[in-house]
Amino acid sequence: MKRVAVVGGGIFGSTAAIYAARSGHDVHLFEQRQELLQAASGINQYRLHRGYHYPRSTETARSCREAERSFLDEYADAIISGTPHLYGIAKVQSKISYTDYLSFCTANFLEYRPVTVPHLIDPAAADSIEVQEASFDPEILRTLVKKKLNESGVNVHLGIRYCGQIGGEFDRTIIATYASINSLLSDMGQPTEKYQFEVCEKPIVKLPPSFAKTDIVIMDGPFLSIGPMGRSDTYVLGHVVHAIHSSNVGYQPAIPKGMESYLNGGIVSDPVQTNFHKFIEAGKQFIPGLSYAEHAGSMYTIRAVLPDCDDTDERPTMVESVGKHIITIFSGKIGNCVEAAKATVALI
Numbered sequence: 001m002k003r004v005a006v007v008g009g010g011i012f013g014s015t016a017a018i019y020a021a022r023s024g025h026d027v028h029l030f031e032q033r034q035e036l037l038q039a040a041s042g043i044n045q046y047r048l049h050r051g052y053h054y055p056r057s058t059e060t061a062r063s064c065r066e067a068e069r070s071f072l073d074e075y076a077d078a079i080i081s082g083t084p085h086l087y088g089i090a091k092v093q094s095k096i097s098y099t100d101y102l103s104f105c106t107a108n109f110l111e112y113r114p115v116t117v118p119h120l121i122d123p124a125a126a127d128s129i130e131v132q133e134a135s136f137d138p139e140i141l142r143t144l145v146k147k148k149l150n151e152s153g154v155n156v157h158l159g160i161r162y163c164g165q166i167g168g169e170f171d172r173t174i175i176a177t178y179a180s181i182n183s184l185l186s187d188m189g190q191p192t193e194k195y196q197f198e199v200c201e202k203p204i205v206k207l208p209p210s211f212a213k214t215d216i217v218i219m220d221g222p223f224l225s226i227g228p229m230g231r232s233d234t235y236v237l238g239h240v241v242h243a244i245h246s247s248n249v250g251y252q253p254a255i256p257k258g259m260e261s262y263l264n265g266g267i268v269s270d271p272v273q274t275n276f277h278k279f280i281e282a283g284k285q286f287i288p289g290l291s292y293a294e295h296a297g298s299m300y301t302i303r304a305v306l307p308d309c310d311d312t313d314e315r316p317t318m319v320e321s322v323g324k325h326i327i328t329i330f331s332g333k334i335g336n337c338v339e340a341a342k343a344t345v346a347l348i
Contacts (some may be wrong), residue, residue: 001025002171002348006154007162007184009033010041012317012331012340013176014145015074019341020174020348021152028155028170030162037142039264040178041334043202043301045227045238047215048072048079048134049333052087052112055096055104055220057314062108063336070338072134074148078141083228084214085133086117088126088286095220098127105131119210125286126218135215136334137230164188172348176329179302182251190322196307197253199245201300203237203276204229204267205293211235216287224283226290234296242278245300249307262300269297304330319343 002025006017009031021027033039050068051061072079089098096104105112112129121128149156164173164187175184182192207226217225225238237243248254255263262268276295284290305315317332317340327347329340 003169004028004172004174004348005030005162005170006174006176008176008178008180009036009156009158010039010176010178010331011037011141011145011334011337012041012178012329013174014149015337015341016174016176016329016344017154018145018148018152019338019345021154023345023348025348027153028157029149030157030160032159032161033264034159036145036156036158037138040301040303042138042142043264043299044138044334045202045225045236046135046138046230047227048136048335050110050131050133051108052105052110052131052133053217053219054313054315055101057312058108060314060316060332061104061110063317064333065108065110067336067339070342071335074338075136075141075144078136078144080135080137080228080231083135084212085131085135086115086121086128086214086216087112087131088121088128088216088218090126090218090221090223090286092125093221101219102129120214120216120287120289121218122286122288133215135228139230170325172325172327174327174329174344176331178331179253179304181304181328181330185322185326185328188326190326192251194249194251194307195304196247196249196309198247198303198305199253199255199259199263199300200243200303201245201275201298202243203274203279203298204234204296205237206233206296207235208289208292210289218283218286222282223286224279226287236299237279237283239275239279239282242275242282245273245275253302253304255302259300264301267297267299271298271300274298319347321347
């Protein structure tokens with residue numbers, strides 16, 4: 001048995017803590033906020049990716065599909081059943097043709113059926129398919145995580161910033177702090193890596209009843225996506241371009257002036273710095289019903305991705321040892337959290 005510190009109470013850190021404790025280790029989970037799953041884990045599109053989103057990175061698509069089963073085995077109760085998922089492949093500016101996209105789906109065992117849904121996606125702007133993908137409820141996922149942490153015997157420390165030796169000597173430290181990995185590694189005297197940091201906005205909107213809790217993605221380029229926000233009556237908007245308020249490659253994120261207070265604090269009502277209208281103007285050419293969207297506020301967080309990956313849009317999950325005592329989890333898609341936890345336990 002080893003004494004293990006897991007730093008970061010998002011879905012990747014929490015799941016790693018659960019699996020480490022189940023393996024017989026004495027596990028302490030540290031989260032500097034007062035609640036779990038608050039940053040990127042809680043500010044999301046709430047889509048359990050199967051790979052449809054990544055036709056330019058077969059490796060990412062395959063890892064999503066292969067990880068889906070283990071996520072469902074662990075967190076099935078958070079899945080929202082009956083949510084329709086539509087993908088529209090843009091007829092202009094897409095990085096992949098409709099024919100090639102269907103070939104990609106077939107080659108990667110991703111089920112689909114061509115559909116025409118003019119009340120949701122304008123057939124003059126995009127060809128549409130319905131796919132087999134799931135959505136999850138972030139509040140139920142948080143509840144499940146807390147229950148599993150308690151049942152597995154993890155010692156959870158909220159509101160505490162881990163600084164290396166809290167509570168005594170640890171045999172292993174697992175760093176799962178996503179965009180803050182470098183900050184902790186630096187504090188611990190370890191080498192850091194360059195990432196591409198993006199300060200992102202997720203507008204929350206109310207939409208007409210005709211949307212019927214449908215999850216919609218427009219592929220594959222500078223386009224928009226819409227997803228139900230759990231079981232609420234609101235939706236979350238994403239956009240490849242307009243969601244990003246700032247982007248930099250380096251060791252730490254560059255946060256625009258005045259946006260620090262927006263980050264990871266839930267829904268910000270009437271934010272001064274918002275791209276909401278840009279989301280709507282760009283998206284309604286594909287989804288005309290967006291013209292009726294009512295802005296209920298926006299959520300803001302920092303996303304970290306590998307630099308120089310814009311061409312492939314790859315989103316790998318990487319679990320790596322740093323020296324003898326530190327393990328880092330660089331998280332990709334939420335559905336990969338269980339596989340990452342298993343890899344972490346193997347390294348412990």
